Amino acid sequence: MQNDNKRKELVVSAIQNGTVIDHIPAKSVFRVMRMLNLEQIDTQITVGMNLESRKYGRKGIIKVSGQFFESEAINKIALIAPTASMIVIKDYEVVEKRNVEIPDEITRFVRCVNPNCITNHQAVATRFKVIDKNDLKLQCHFCEKITGKNNIDIL
Amino acid sequence: MKNRSLVSITDYSKAEYLKILDLAETFEKEPKQNILKDYVVATLFFEPSTRTRLSFESAASRLGAKVIGFSDVSSSSVSKGETLKDTILTVSNYSDIIVMRHPREGSARFASEVSPIPVINAGDGGNQHPTQCLLDLYSIRKTQGRLDGLNIAFVGDLKYGRTVHSNVMAMCNFETTFHLVSPIELKLPSYVKMHIKDNNLNYYQYTDLNEIIPIADIIYMTRIQRERFSDPIEYEKVKNAYILTADMLSGCRENMRILHPLPRVNEITEDVDSTVQAYYFQQALNGVFVRQALLSAILGVK
Numbered sequence: 001m002q003n004d005n006k007r008k009e010l011v012v013s014a015i016q017n018g019t020v021i022d023h024i025p026a027k028s029v030f031r032v033m034r035m036l037n038l039e040q041i042d043t044q045i046t047v048g049m050n051l052e053s054r055k056y057g058r059k060g061i062i063k064v065s066g067q068f069f070e071s072e073a074i075n076k077i078a079l080i081a082p083t084a085s086m087i088v089i090k091d092y093e094v095v096e097k098r099n100v101e102i103p104d105e106i107t108r109f110v111r112c113v114n115p116n117c118i119t120n121h122q123a124v125a126t127r128f129k130v131i132d133k134n135d136l137k138l139q140c141h142f143c144e145k146i147t148g149k150n151n152i153d154i155l
Numbered sequence: 156m157k158n159r160s161l162v163s164i165t166d167y168s169k170a171e172y173l174k175i176l177d178l179a180e181t182f183e184k185e186p187k188q189n190i191l192k193d194y195v196v197a198t199l200f201f202e203p204s205t206r207t208r209l210s211f212e213s214a215a216s217r218l219g220a221k222v223i224g225f226s227d228v229s230s231s232s233v234s235k236g237e238t239l240k241d242t243i244l245t246v247s248n249y250s251d252i253i254v255m256r257h258p259r260e261g262s263a264r265f266a267s268e269v270s271p272i273p274v275i276n277a278g279d280g281g282n283q284h285p286t287q288c289l290l291d292l293y294s295i296r297k298t299q300g301r302l303d304g305l306n307i308a309f310v311g312d313l314k315y316g317r318t319v320h321s322n323v324m325a326m327c328n329f330e331t332t333f334h335l336v337s338p339i340e341l342k343l344p345s346y347v348k349m350h351i352k353d354n355n356l357n358y359y360q361y362t363d364l365n366e367i368i369p370i371a372d373i374i375y376m377t378r379i380q381r382e383r384f385s386d387p388i389e390y391e392k393v394k395n396a397y398i399l400t401a402d403m404l405s406g407c408r409e410n411m412r413i414l415h416p417l418p419r420v421n422e423i424t425e426d427v428d429s430t431v432q433a434y435y436f437q438q439a440l441n442g443v444f445v446r447q448a449l450l451s452a453i454l455g456v457k
Contacts, residue, residue, distance in 0.1 A: 116258075118257075118262040119261065121259055123240075124261075142261025143279075144261070144283070
């Protein structure tokens with residue numbers, strides 16, 4: 001038991017200050033990284049993929065040192081990683097832990113499924129109202145068409 | 156509704172629909188009023204639509220307004236690659252209200268949000284065409300003397316026909332019973348039917364046009380387009396099933412009237428035109444009164 005814990009520590013090391021995004025579906029890790037714009041961040045980032053998870057079988061985890069995210073930014077990832085949780089670490093202590101929540105409105109980072117929508121032709125930032133959170137449905141603020149969970153294309 | 160854009164029929168409340176219809180009635184009685192002589196109306200037609208444009212320009216002219224604009228993009232700076240935003244911002248310097256038709260869906264909402272002056276949507280692709288919807292409401296009220304508690308039949312392409320969707324949404328405010336006649340492939344989308352149910356109203360679906368003739372107060376005909384069918388054989392099977400002829404009207408209600416957003420192709424035969432039930436040409440004329448009402452209400456002079 002002791003050994004097990006020790007080995008986990010080695011796989012993904014703890015951070016002093018920053019944000020941990022845990023329980024990401026294994027296949028969604030890269031998309032989550034893109035969504036949070038992690039390429040633009042200079043601080044240390046540790047990524048674990050295909051880790052064992054008692055709850056989900058396999059999971060991904062991202063640890064970002066020295067960065068704290070707006071809850072709006074974190075909630076965006078609920079679209080592709082609904083099981084994810086966010087943990088805020090300060091001085092090696094967990095100061096906040098919560099599950100991601102699908103927001104009521106989504107701006108900018110999802111493409112509208114309608115090829116004839118103005119947002120797919122001119123420099124217009126996309127904007128959606130979330131009309132169903134369980135069976136994810138996004139209604140375009142502009143063309144009013146519905147983008148369903150199988151059509152979600154992240155910009 | 157002063158200074159407020161009209162993009163989608165759901166932007167207005169029931170009280171606002173009724174205000175526009177009442178105002179339109181006053182313009183029908185007295186179409187020429189010089190109340191917009193100090194105003195400039197811009198009509199920006201990014202795709203041609205002669206009927207809608209002329210109807211708006213006629214409405215504006217009869218109220219004394221000056222009309223500027225373009226009727227297709229080749230004669231505007233859009234052909235040089237100007238963005239919609241830039242066109243709207245430029246034109247808003249020259250005018251007091253913009254009437255816009257654009258082939259892209261959502262363009263009208265976007266234009267209304269970047270524009271410092273109000274925008275009336277005259278059709279954004281297959282999305283919304285609220286002034287058509289208001290003129291249909293006007294025609295229904297005028298022919299029936301009321302909007303409440305009517306049996307309205309929609310016939311033809313109920314899946315892609317945007318006028319049908321907006322009309323159903325708007326008529327949900329008036330205790331309507333809906334009769335939906337279409338081929339199986341072109342049934343009303345479920346989100347529109349949900350809207351009917353959410354308002355505790357009833358709808359009935361049919362594939363046979365003859366069934367609704369004795370029960371309808373209004374028959375709203377639409378065109379079935381060949382390109383809507385993935386299988387051309389399916390189109391051949393249904394294309395003649397939704398054609399209204401004069402001899403089919405024998406058992407209809409006395410007050411029943413036939414509406415059609417026009418242009419028609421063959422879905423209403425010409426022998427219907429001379430029946431008392433035919434109302435589609437007067438319906439088009441009503442569009443001018445409704446657009447006079449909208450221009451004057453949004454510009455705040457009525």
